[in-house]
Amino acid sequence: MLGPMNLPPPLDPARHALFIDFDGTLVELVDRPEDVRISPEAVQRLGVLQRQCAGAFALLSGRRIADLDRFLSPLAFAAGGIHGLERREEPGGPIVPLAGPAGLDPIRLVLSVGVTEEPRLRLEDKGTSLVVHYRGHPELEGAAVELVQRSVADEPGFAVMKGDNIVEVHLGGMDKGKALSAFMTREPFVGRVPVYLGDDTTDEFGFAAVKALNGVSIKVGNGPSEADYRLSCVDSVHRWLGSEPGLGADGMKEAS
Template identity: 80%
Template structure:
């Protein structure tokens, strides 16, 4: 495994995916949790990097803000269709939910007909989940394909137990490239860590900027470096492991 170099907060800008990178994947995305001491470490990294820190996720920024509270951070959500350029700034949607209304209707009917599928509505993106039912992958793909049909201007992406559709023209890589043109990111060497096929756009963007691309887990990837799992990401970030006593304190 080609392990990544250590983070240098003086010269690096750090971009992190969330699910599968900072937290383990779970059947219900709303059930995910991140330990308070891990959030505290991210806050310390953000300070050390002079603010050149952002979360780049398929989740909505509002959900990320809740999960990572009290940390305030720059972010791109829904694969870049939402953006918060500064930690205390407003969330700027780059597209409205109404454009997906026709597709939303077809997907809603589809998950009613096959209740083992689950529809997640992000407003600017729609996701069909089939986690726990891998045999439904072709059903999920066919449903999204049928919903989109030949409508122009939409992008369909396949990820870990999901099929997602949103307006075309934005992805995680373009979001990272946009951040890198602004302070405090400009002039730094970008690092991006992600685990899924949708993160390949991010890897390509940082490689184009002579940055550091880090894939979490197995599978084909354009990333130059690897970390084995979420725990490996935490160790690379310097998140201290929790002892049994510390775990009880965090849970209380």
């Protein structure tokens, strides 16, 4: 596992393919996911990086791609949403769902009843995944986990993932790592070195995929990770993305 000050090397747009998580990486985590904000200057900088990488740039998020579009407008970008359960392979292209919402209907019913009984829990319905939030109520972590596990019961084919103050369930067979690997087989990503930045346990799938491709894996924030490098916070991410060649995350010259 990485050390606490293992800063990443500078981004090289000529040879890197850039993959970025959204919440906790490009924007701060907030109690209400719909309240996040990203500055127009940061969005503009992402557009510059996208052009510098010749289009080898994608967002990989647990959010729906439509939500990412709203926050990052007017930027158009490739994306994997809901941990890869929906995908847009090129900017302006169609959003392709890889699973429908109907398969979650029995689980949706159990979770709806559960959050009614415990109103401090909140259910987010993404269509192809269901998320139980307990942010602001850490004492309810066990109740959230138990509710989701009970909703799934012994049903095969579902994946349950824990994240930052959430428990999520969706149809199995997809994660951010698989989405990243799929992008890397297509132009303009193919032949480049993948770089992935993420902050949560769900991003560990992306780190594993990047390491298998001899890429650059960057954990944002504290906590154990299999990533090779670390940035301390969202501000550090934006400084690193905007750094000059030869500068590290905090503007210090990299050792050569």
